[in-house]
Amino acid sequence: MWYQTKASEILGIKYPVLQGPFGGNLSSVALVSTISNAGGLGGYGAYTLSPQEIIQIDRQIKAATNKPYNINLWVSDTDAANGEVSDEQYKIAQQLFKPYFDEAGIALPEKPPPFKSQFENQVEVILHQKPPVFSFMFGIPSADILEQCQRLGIVTVGAATTLDEAIALESAGVDMIIASGFEAGGHRPSFLASAESSTIGTFVLVQLIKEKVKTPVIAAGGIANGRGVAAALLLGADAAQIGTAFLATDESNATAMHREMLFSEASKYTSLSRAFTGRLGRGITSRIAKDLFNQEKGFLPFPLQRQFMSPLNAAANEQKKWDMILFWGGQISPILKHKKAGELMKSIVEETTSYFDNLKV
């Protein structure tokens, strides 16, 4: 059967279909448990959460499903040297973004205190709570952390945007590699070269990695239905990870407007921008991303740019100034159909089965 792959075996799931984790408070326990209970692998993006919050989420997921699930962190969670920027750099960002804060009628934020990386403390919680699967992006955890995961029976999954990154993940001994194509919604998780120079499409990346790497590969980016899952598996992927299509369902923690935008005509146009967080990410093209294209020098490094934009995002939401918000989403949005996560999962499984039946493979 098409679903009996190395990935479904290692993950202990029926169908090799992963619901991609969403950072920045867009994941939900309801979405994770719906997909895990349906035989896939639900995923919770936890990189912005405190260790205590991760413990609570993990307990809630364990109460909602007895099937495997995934918790996701960002290995590198800051690009700012010592977590801060100079006053001069902060002033440049304030000047560049002042017109938008003025338009929303809110004050420019004061320079925040230095940001302290949270990863070390967050990963302690992973080792303590032992979710069945720990996935991560923006780097590779230390050999010590990976060894502890192995000893505790936690399956590790790392994201690659290039063949070099996949080779580095394999050398470190991770259990599975996500081939993260540039079609995908959300941040580009590049960690060896710049995200701008690591923009390979999912189906090329899967084939490059399959050629050189033995670790099972999960295709992510631009897959939203059974046709996409079947195509990924035929190209050699051992599983598919689907993000945007699950983000658009009622069970995700996206706002009603965000979900509406993913089903709207506007979703035909997406772009990669650093304007909203400081790291390159894909969302429905917004006015600010368009206006400030090529002005990256004036942006703050991640996550200071994210903190800086947060009051503007809140004000724009309140005032319904939709063109000032980055609605995260991938290039595949215009073909989305399902608003219920369970129905989407069921349809993906049925469609994939019917593609493989017709191919008689």
Ligand SMILES: Cc1cc2nc3c(=O)[nH]c(=O)nc-3n(C[C@H](O)[C@H](O)[C@H](O)COP(=O)(O)O)c2cc1C
């Ligand atoms: C809003 C949003 C947030 C995301 N956050 C994370 C994250 O924190 N960690 C992660 O590994 N992947 C993250 N992703 C990537 C997804 O898990 C998944 O790999 C990707 O969405 C697949 O591509 P698709 O959007 O074309 O389906 C995010 C994607 C989106 C759309």
